[in-house]
Amino acid sequence: MSQTPDSAVRTYIADHRAAFLDDLAEWLRIPSVSAQPEHADDVRRSADWLADTLRRTGFPTAEVWPTKGAPAVFAEWPSGDPDAPTVLVYGHHDVQPADRADGWGTEPFEPVVRDGRMYGRGAADDKGQVFFHTLGVRAHLAATGRTAPAVNLKLLVEGEEESGSTHFRALVEANADRLAADVVIVSDTGMWSETTPTVCTGMRGVADCEVDLYGPEQDIHSGAFGGAVPNPATVAARLVAALHDEDERVTVPGFYDGIAELTDAERDLIAELPFDEEEWLRTAKSHATAGEAGYSTLERVWARPTAEVNGIGGGYQGPGGKTIVPASAHLKLSFRLVSGQDPYAIEAAVTEWITARIPAGIRHSITWGAPTRPCLTPLDHPALQSVVRAMGRAFGAKIRFTREGGSGPAADLQDVLRAPVLFLGISVPSDGWHSPNEKVELELLLKGVETTAYLWSDLAANWPRPAAAGDPSARPAT
Template identity: 75%
Template structure:
């Protein structure tokens, strides 16, 4: 979405760009050192590397100037890093930056052109696992902060600055919720900046304003105690495969809306302005379909593709398994069937309520003779959304506009992440500062980051703390602190 730059007049310090240019080589050398650490949280064999990555970052943050930089343990998982640098001014806002230092698995035999943990710079891009997701986007804040200090002449940031860099995001953040609840007092802030997202394109800088939530799980259906002859018993006893198909078919109505009663209760609908701004994005649906390896766009009637993947709740069948699947035929009534499902949620929906709605709906639709068990993969992830008119968001858009020298638009993301945990536990708005683009290849071979965009992110961070402090001084936004 496009936004009109704020007309408020703020005192602009010296341009941080010269400092950034002068120190860019040292910054990249340090980043390459960090990228060489294979901090793959999903592989227990790399647990020592995840710890080494955390310790490396804590040391780097100390070198940056943070008076506090600590490695925080989790319950059996990868350690996180916490750092803090007070502003020294009693009325300064407190900002928490979130990112993660663990990475996806990667190996040369996966198809990488070079060793994924030996960074290579080529054609203005830095290629390595973690270059974009998420070490590059975390590390940009170190040079950005130093440039902020150099440009303003300050000895401490204009805001009370905190960092929390997780070590298990690529493994589903299993211990993140307990970690932030345990340290909620030390993490208390007025807003969170998540640096683990992307932009629309190299020539279309954007700010993400929300992520969908997630509830997923599995339904197991049980009929006869064993597979039985379809000629002798078929048509006279319940068939788990048939009932699985009936459940799946009933999940959506003819307008492709989710049919579960109460599912849409409380959903925060797009405003006319938001819909109009989404429509202005240069969206190539044919190109998007090619990326998706799909042949047609299809979804809830009355909404565009971008609205469906960013701002509408969905229900997806991830898998159906039942009966005989070998060669030829086998005339049976199968004894079991299985459905794997996922629901993406938007602002206004509650994960616990959706789990209960799904549970009740499944139970009400099954006939006698079919036993079932429904399992959810955890409590789910809540959606998060930052209002377009929030003052902190305006500060971020202004800082990014100064760095990129052009108008900034808004997007959302259709996936889910730990940002909602921060929003719920800390009770503050979550903003997203990301400079990665779709071609960077997150989780894929030859992951990379565009160095020009990376340094635009550095410059955004350098401006951001000044912008936030000035806006806060003019009118503090509502805070839980």
């Protein structure tokens, strides 16, 4: 009796499971720590290893792309079908620093399989989640009898994500033609839990600045001069106090203009998640929730913009008293942004708001960091529905939806390529990203393999190519 497509995929994965895990362990042994200069050769070795492995997987093109920092890997496998959509998968091959003395139970770069888990730096973040695409595409081919994927498949695996993606946008801009895609799939994210499989639909953007305030030319005696000259520390405190109103809404004019408001359906989907606020507070090392009135905790973290005071200082900070008017004070502010907000418009609005509140006698400067745009994929987007169906087949469960409160380089791909960004990850909170004893659940890792084995055929069948890749005028809305 012939196998069904699903059973053929599962049989292929089972038959190749051991070799797949052996190869992943080999990759994890390369300490590709991009933040530490002494590992620069290891990051290059990791890129070379991945490019070679992708060629052995079947990708006719697999290249190491140098940057001014750490190298990335690009691979491409055309489908041969002119009507097939083009998919770009994003991930990263660099990892966080790790040392046995940090609290690891085993050597962080000597992977160990125990109790259905693989422990090792990068097992979940992000080598494991990049690597499941290699076995997934082979299972797809085996089950369908194809010699090439049903979509035009591209991979971009950067080498600097864990050190700020300093050169990533320039890399994408320089290679935009080769990276052109109808949709981007990010495999550097996770699920709600082992028992609640989810798809992430968006990430917030971020803009951040430093505000420097200068008053007297030096610290001066508060008895002789206090109350008669402006105090930069007082100005800093007033700025911070004025940043939010009594409902914790940001008071900068125009801050909320154009944002994508949560629909009732989206709020209902968030409310479906088994959220334990007390447990969340323990994870946050905090004692009460707070934030914009009228929104739940998850809505605040995922779907509302914020203004945070990351640091405030000025004047004497040592033991005892020192009665002075300080010469300077300093603020660090960050703004998490949601779909519909333009980071550069936010920078201009905040700059104007601060400048209008600086009194005579206080000199100031505002320095902005590199912004990241928010990204959000509508729930009814056909490519997102393909991801949901593929995950549902693999997990045999209803797939729910989440967002990410943080920010990442995926927004650069959306911004430059003008393609919608989707998220496909199987990691769970207990995997310990950036922490000692990072691990990946092997059952979930293989569910990721199975999901991608189904995904390419589903995309090809249900999302006819919306435009020639590289033609931004005809891109679907993001």
